Amino acid sequence: MERRIDFSRERQMLCGRCDHRWRVDLDWIDRWEQGTETCPGCGMTCVHEDSPRVTVDPEDPALDDDRVAQFSWYHTSTQPNWPTRDYDPAAVLTSETRRLMGGGERVAEWAARQRAKALHVGTYEAAVHNMLRRSRDQADQGSQFYLYRVRLKPSVVVGEGWLVDPGNFVGDVVLDEVCLPGVGVARYLNYHEDPGGLSLALGMDAIASVQRIAVPLPDTGDGGWVRDAVAALEGVSGAVVPATGKLARFVRPASSRAVLGRELGAFLAGRLPVNLQDPFASAAAFVEGQDPEQWARRTSGLFDLIDNPTRVLAALDRQGPREV
Template sequence: MERRIDFARDRHMLCPACGHRWLVDLDWIDRWEQAQETCPGCDVTCEHEDSPRVTVDPDDLALDDDRVAQLSWYHTSTQPDWPTRDFDPASALTAEIRTTMGGDEGLAKWAATQQAKALHAGTYEAAVHNMLRWMRDQADRSRQFYLYRLHLQPSVVVRDGWVIDPADFAGNVALDNVCPPGVDVARYLNYHEAPGGISLALGRDAIARVQRISVPLPGARGDGWVRDAVAALVDAAGTTAPPTGRCRSRRSSAPTSPRVLTAKKLATALAARLPINLRSEFESAAAFTEGDDPVKWARRTSGLCDLIEDPRPALAALDRQGHRQV
């Protein structure tokens, strides 16, 4: 069962100080985070210790226990075989790193901690937002990402209610902390990706099967934008960088190239079409580095934008994929 996809949907806010609850758009939240808005009930700002935060939509289908296993859930990752059944977190560690981690005993404890982490799944919007955040925060811009659609086991046991986002600063959640014995899936209020939505913390055994596509998709926006962007980058390659108006020291970095500046303007123009909470991540994900192939950059940037503006091609591509049993 697919839910309606809407990156720009309004969010529910709840003030713990006065109990007031109200609906806002993303522009309001952006102003709120800059202390330009206050709670309509008690006038506190975002700087208050008990300031309002986004909360769940009471009509969210995921709040219905019987529908959790019927809904489609999503995840983005650079792993081509997520979730890996025989996950070995130590497989890529060098002998030197293994030694610094305390040898076999220390490594075994660390691996057990890694294997005990919960997996995460959420809405389509949360999965795309997660990918953009990883591209920005983890320097994964040049890596291949995959969009997964998860289908849960029909018999999963869902934890009652929902919890506040349980992840630590690194986004990790110990499965046992949210899913006690006899519970397969825990719902939590996502604060980071598609804030206000319900996401899941779960173990591998809760997943029946997955579908996977590589993202972004090529050419969904059409050749027009890509053709114009490539032409602009080619033209920029023949120009020189404008003078900065000040003397450069030996330690100063090289001036930004015209092609990099042109690509930034192109990406910024696309970002302006997106919901305000995605623009910064999108521009970071669409950064151009001198030496990048203009055609590949334009197609990739266009495809990233399409994942947000028109999810239908991505959903159709997933529909054409077979299912992999987990």
């Protein structure tokens, strides 16, 4: 069962001081984070420890325990076979890394901790947001991402209520700390991707099957933006544009083509919800040496993930499910 996808929907805010609850749009949240909005109930600004934050919408259908397993859930990853039961986090470690970690016993302990982490799934919006954030913050701009649609087992036991985002500073959650024995899924309020939405921390045994597509999807049309972007990029040279200003000596010079590429990406980013504009612009950044047409089609595909999710869901529909 699919839920309505809406990257621009209003969010619920809850003040930690006066318990005032109200609805806002993403532009209000952006102004709030810049200190230009206050709580309508008590006037508190964003700088206080108990200042208002997004909270779960009481009408979120995922609050219904019986419906959690009926919904489609999503995940983005650079792993082409997520999730896998024979996952070995130590497989990629070099002998030197193993030595620096303290040898075989320490590596085995570390690997056990990695396998004890919960898996994460969320709304379609959260999965796309996660991919863009990783491209910006974790040097994954050039990585191939995959979008997974996850079906849960109908018999899965859902934990009572919901948790405030339990992840540490890198988003890790130990499964046993959020799921009591016999519980397969814990709902939590996601602060970072699709803020205010409910995501799930779960173990692999809660998943029935997944469908996977590589994203972004190939751009099959010759849309106006792609055509114009390619023509513009091919019409400028790769000459270096010297940096200016007080910090110019610390800034790596960019080519005129790279500068234009950033401007073209920023144009598309400006048509997106405000909380996605910066991560999208970073994920779509043009690098000198890239093929203009490949870059333009990839960037258009990234935009389509947000602007035209129907096409993405149709591509997932064509993929046979893989049992986990």
